[in-house]
Amino acid sequence: MTRNTTRAEPGARDLTEDQRTDPLFVRGVERAMKVLSVFHHSDRPMSLSQIAQTAGVDRSAAQRMVHTLRSLGYIRRDPSGHGFVPGIRILDHTLDVLRLDPLVRRATPVLQELRKSVRERVDLSLFDDLRVVYAVRLQSKRQTFYTTLVGHSVPMFCSSGGWAILSKLPDDRVRDILERSDRQPFTPHTVTGIPDILAKVEQTRERGFAVGVSQILTGEIALGFPVLDAGGTPLAAIHVAGSQAEWTPEDFAANFAPLASEAARAISQF
Template sequence: MTPTKSPVNTEDRTSSPVEDDAGASHARAKEGMAGLAKGLAIIEAFGANTTRMTVSDAAHLADLSRPAARRCLLTLVELGYLAHDGKFFTPLPRMLRLGGAYLSTSSLPQIAQPLLASARDTLQESISLAVLDEGYAVFIARAEAVRIVSTGVKLGGRLPAYCSATGRVLLGGLPEQQVRAHLESVPMKRFTDRTVANLDGVLKAIRRAAEDGYAISDEELEIGMSAMAVPVRNSAGEIVAALSVSVFSGRVSIETLRENFLPTLRETAGRVQRSL
């Protein structure tokens, strides 16, 4: 998946504070590093569906000129974040350090991990925790069930919020005006013939998730795959994450998700909440 937008590219600059007639400062000095912003835009463009890039790919996905994209890619190669075979650029293990900085300093993944593992052992299915980031559900903790074929996304993976169970739960915690503005700004596409990809339908699904306290995505992202998610709230009652389970729909029915899986997910979410 690719981000809905890249960081704003600005020239390196410093602006002086603006003062009114009384001499009070109204603006702080602002500094920006255009090169850093461009490099991060390219890094964020890598994902499950974009595992390698040419210079043209990077320029298109990060909304950069070809020369700027090439300079950024070669710099990332020099720093050990990317490999280059003469045509394609691919991520190297050092890229994990970037996500690891968040995972190692945020308490949420650390608190949740043993609780996710307990729920996985109970349900014998993979359990994940995701947060909202610019219209995507980003997975920050995961307990993987041992199977020949795994289900769901990997740690650090991103799913579009409008058509994923986790995303709809997370969007359900925002004011409707903000949700509507977001949905109107992102291109919605149908991944399968079951994908809800229109504004009214997605808003209805988000409202239902907020009312029911859970959301289900039934083969909307991939045929044969279903998911259920519940909210995780902080002490103020705000939704800070979504706890989810991914299953093969041929093995686990929607009825089983509701009747047998939902109680465990809610119990686990409650345990995470009490630990925050």
């Protein structure tokens, strides 16, 4: 069975009892963030009852938090009147993340030059435990709605950027990430078995970049290149993506891997 998604799971974020009982920890903020997070996997407006159930709070508490967040502009009533959706004020925080992240700021002009050279889709994704999150998306002529959206994320285990990042991690960390991943396929070609994924990671280590074919989207060729900090720890990955209708994986890699590898080195902090 395959799946379609616009957001991969970030991994376990369960807090310990010590964290929750810390006098500096504000549980009301935690509950409010849970309410905002209910929209992550929803493809339509959510009712108050659905918000309460998904957030794990009672309906009365959900009603108070939704009312407060509506007053602040972080939740709004859907124009159709069928429920609630995120409010426009959330976009202010997205802008803050991108403009204040030094890696994104350093990478953007390099990626723009790379996009001019390759004339294919170019992305920067940030490492977030079990997934990579797209922070920069520069489109090709095959533009679709979801591939333009910053914040879209895909799992580490089956993405070229994920394999590129995994190739720079210790073996025990790689296995831990794979064992905690759900590893459900996106296409009939998605690699899901741990031994097969480890083989892809090893191939990536040997050649310095990853090649994924039909892993997330059928017919897509995606190259992944690790972006490192000064100590060699992976922070992110560059992706260059094309279509099997126009390229073989070998020709795509031969044409674009040298340019993308140079871009990844330019962004990395050596």
